[in-house]
Amino acid sequence: MNKSDFSTPQLQDFRGVFIIFFADVVRKMRRYFFAFFVPLLNENFRAFVFNYFVVAVSFLVFIAFGYAYLLYRNFKFQIKGQSFHLNQGVIKRSHIEIPFERIQNINLEQNIFQRILNVVGFQVETAGEGNAEIQIKALRREVALNLKNQLLEEVKQVQPEIDLPTHKQDKTEDSTFSKSSNTETKELMELDFISLFKVGISSNFLKGLSLLLLFISTLFNFFFDVLSHFLQIDFEEDFFNRIPETLTFVLIFIVFMLFLGFLITVLSVMIKYFGLRVLRIKNNFEVEYGLIKRINQVIKKNKTQVVEVDTNPIKKWLNINNLFVSQASSVQLSDAQKIGLVGITNPQISTFFEAIFDLPMQQDYVYLQSNYRYMIRLFWRQSVLFLIGSLIGYQFLGWAQTLAIALFVASILIIINFLAYKKSYVSVSNDLIKIGSGSINTNTKYLALHKVQSIYLKQNIFQQYNQHADLVIYTASGREEVSYLCYSEAVKFQNFILYKLESSNASWI
């Protein structure tokens, strides 16, 4: 086994140049997506400027590659003294120094480019302060493991209490230690293809649909522009005059869209969570998933703030749940940033829950339900969109069809809002806070009482009048809100949470 020496400044693997370059190209492609349509749009453009366009693009590509090379040359990392150092930047140079005691986590990951080139990405996470995270784009696997293990040894010396998984160094060592490690490392779950498929078909495909609609509406504008240019037809007039006749076509179109949205959601979920594997190492968990971008993340017991279980009627029928973990971070976590253990079964949830919270899942909770006024608030919020939609419908379809559609939409909204109100609550046990939400789906969030950072009650002018309040709880992973609680009861909850928090010695991380 070759031990690399990290005490001198090190470069990444040379293949890093390509990784930086490709990542840059992908980012630019995304941003200037529309620029690529320009040559297609205009004949004049094609005839005269196309050659220049090609020259310009290739010139830019050349520059980007040169820049990637410079980035690579200037990216140096080393282990020196009591910290990990990183120098980077071509125009704006920066030096990052992370003391060992601030290192929380070390992740290895591979996206599609890194896979093709057979290198791994290396990330160092800190305790969630600022953006001092280190990302090394390309290292050979052996070097990455070596670096990880060397860093871990150092980290363990300063933070003996830390629980970080060490990767196996090589085969022989692995076999000698496999017996002792069996007691510590256990597999919590491994998602097979059928379960993955179940997760896919039971996910909320409205998300995929909205994505699709956005994409299509942008494309639509394009096509209208291009076609009306070539065909000399005023498309909009023609199209809208024929709407009543083409209602069947529209219906088929809608069904097709729904189907496509469903397909996109299923596929994207399946690609994202392909081969999900969760390993338990003492009370921490190592999660690995992804088809195109293989991600390896560690769920640390201390760093975990909120555990969220999401289910819906189809999932219940299939006997699966989605579980999302929010860890401490310096920014409000978006849904995409939470670590998802999808397709998890109930017994697996209990195991996970008990490991993370050190408590049995069955707890005595005291509940506080949202008031029915929450439902009315939801209606108010939807009313603007609803009115605009109705007016547009009235313009194009006439009042009879609009009324029918409006009644249909309204009844759906009534059901959804009623469910949302019924499922909204906050509850406390001796050690935990449980927050419920959802409409068709049912979402349950668990957080330890001592992980609350601050807590406030919010009353708008109507709530001041009718004596209700929204309860907002901040943790190190963001805010959680429960709407429309009875004010005097909400105050009691706030008092109880503060009392528990202030009389406990447990730390939030």
Next chain:
Amino acid sequence: MKFSNLPVDLKEIPDFKSVALQPISSKYKTVLWIGWLIPFVLLMLIPGAVFYLVELPVLYLVGIYSVLLVIFLFSAIEIHKGFPRRKFGVRELDVIYQKGFFVFTETVVPFKRVQHVEIKQGPLLRAFQLYALKLYTAGASSGDLVINGISISTAQKLKSKILQVAEIEEEDVVDTLQTNAEKELTNQEKSNPSTKNE
């Protein structure tokens, strides 16, 4: 609701509503007015200037100014009615801050969750010799608490009080961590001291 199934008596739990809160400096109301009126007057000038330069129907101007007037009215009510509600209070272990007329909020931040404390002063506050106290907690910055418009002595008193408690807690945490670590070490010595494998 009853907390009957919990082993804590509800009467034992201190109620943050019972704390007598202190108002912030009354000079801060002027700061609020000035800090809001200057940008607003500038904003009022823009549509007039545009109207002067470009021919536009008078109706547009009337529309824009009536919207601005409504905004002005609401903000004026917020400042005037909301100012008496800006109050803070300190308990043994946490700080309470409330504000707002249209949206009334009551925030409680426990001292031991405060990461660091900053006494700040912008140009407008400097003109009135007032200060702002900012309490940083872990996580997203929207969870931080700012108490605007207090005197320097109040700010410093608050700061030292908060830091004192926070530091004691910190030491406790370090102590518990150390004892935990020691425990773990002895445990590890008892069991097989081996590197953890995947």
